[in-house]
Amino acid sequence: MRIGAIEAGGTKFVCGIGNEEGVIEDRVSFPTENPESTMANVIAYFEGKGVEAIGIGTFGPIDIDKASPTYGHVTTTPKPGWSGFDFLGTMKRNFDVPFGWDTDVNAAAFGEATWGAAKGLDSCVYYTVGTGIGVGVYSEGKLVHGLVHPEGGHVLTRRHADDDYEGFCPYHGDCLEGMAAGPALEKRWKVKGSELAVDHPAWALEAYYLGQAVSNVILMLSPKKVILGGGVMHQLQLFPMIREEVRKQLNGYVSAKEIVSGLDSFIVPPGLGDNAGLSGSLALGLDALKGK
């Protein structure tokens, strides 16, 4: 089986071909430019490759309401040329195969539930912590869309008492993304996060905010796994610190053994590593083929 996968990110596109086992057999990547030149690259890559379906996990916001006249479009984005672009329609006009279509983070959550850290579970939450913070939600065996799709990177935070950084989110200032995405580290400490020592106080503060978000999602959704990916989470020292924040913040209230004594295997990095996004898009394509 040959399934196409597109991980459409704000700075780069990754296209690949994989099989029903989740094995990626080929991949290319190129920078995200305007829709015309970017899509020309995408179409050229898949042409003649004989894929049976294509899954797309993309930056957003996007329209994922199948009943909507603009289903498959990018909605409002500051990215030049992409607002209102009919991404899915453009692909469909070029390839007569079933398509999976979802946000990049929902794709990653689905990939993790199919082949990764949440394999075999019917729920997980996937955070990507990088230049922004995105959240994919898989619950009761389904990706959560709802009215639009989750935008859990923008939840309000409780500020740390010692933190006077105002946050960089243009909408909310000190929401989770504004306080804990990569640019917040750089703006707060005046160096890139990747240049901060592993014992720098920046990481305790980072763990405070991410731990708060994870605690709240455990209370709100009761997921069976919380997966933290993205560039900032390459700082693996954050994992034990985040687990400790969650333990402190929940304070024994949620009495499941996975929380009380199993946080080491409950709050984890992506099982698919940095392939979570592309593998997730592959899983969306496979799912579209099954549902045909």
Next chain:
Amino acid sequence: MRIGAIEAGGTKFVCGIGNEEGVIEDRVSFPTENPESTMANVIAYFEGKGVEAIGIGTFGPIDIDKASPTYGHVTTTPKPGWSGFDFLGTMKRNFDVPFGWDTDVNAAAFGEATWGAAKGLDSCVYYTVGTGIGVGVYSEGKLVHGLVHPEGGHVLTRRHADDDYEGFCPYHGDCLEGMAAGPALEKRWKVKGSELAVDHPAWALEAYYLGQAVSNVILMLSPKKVILGGGVMHQLQLFPMIREEVRKQLNGYVSAKEIVSGLDSFIVPPGLGDNAGLSGSLALGLDALKGK
């Protein structure tokens, strides 16, 4: 069709019989005492009534994992005698019918999605704001259980700058429940909430905390309707104030028309009024019969 319904609350039980249209044809209520005497009342009520199924929406925490050996039990509760009580098993030993079993708040969310304010929608979130705060989550056409079940009343809040009340939650102090459930009003203002004038500053503070919770759930889950019930929400002046908080807090980020211009019909009281719980249990019973 005759379906039984049990709304098992911490202070009272309501039992009723209804039909597939959601019409409650008979009901009784009695105080919640120890499990033996309370269940004797429940069993006596349904005996000989010829119900085809029974739905139970109950206070928790409870075990709703069908694969668990303690499925159907109340888990840990300070309520004397109820910790570890096999609620569902006790009912099954007395009535050989299909049973629905979920939390009181999930039942209410399901009732609202079946016959109430979210009728015809595949997602909604139901908050009850009373002596505590509970949250039921219905998403992509399914009630959310996950690892345990949502306990969204205990999410952390961002404190209001002018509020020095410490919060009453024994686990978290100033979580949502600790700051915004009925007892917080009474402890903060030294009179019962129901005795405060509709223009008392208490309500602006209450709307601040509830609006924050609703904003966060919109970002995290993107529900198609947010329903606010429970005793505190009888203060209908709260609704426009909460909508205004949500509008301010989201600050245009979620561009769906339901949010941008439709909050009056998006954040609403229960369509079933104070029947949301019992009707929801009825809907659970009906669902169990269908799934038999």
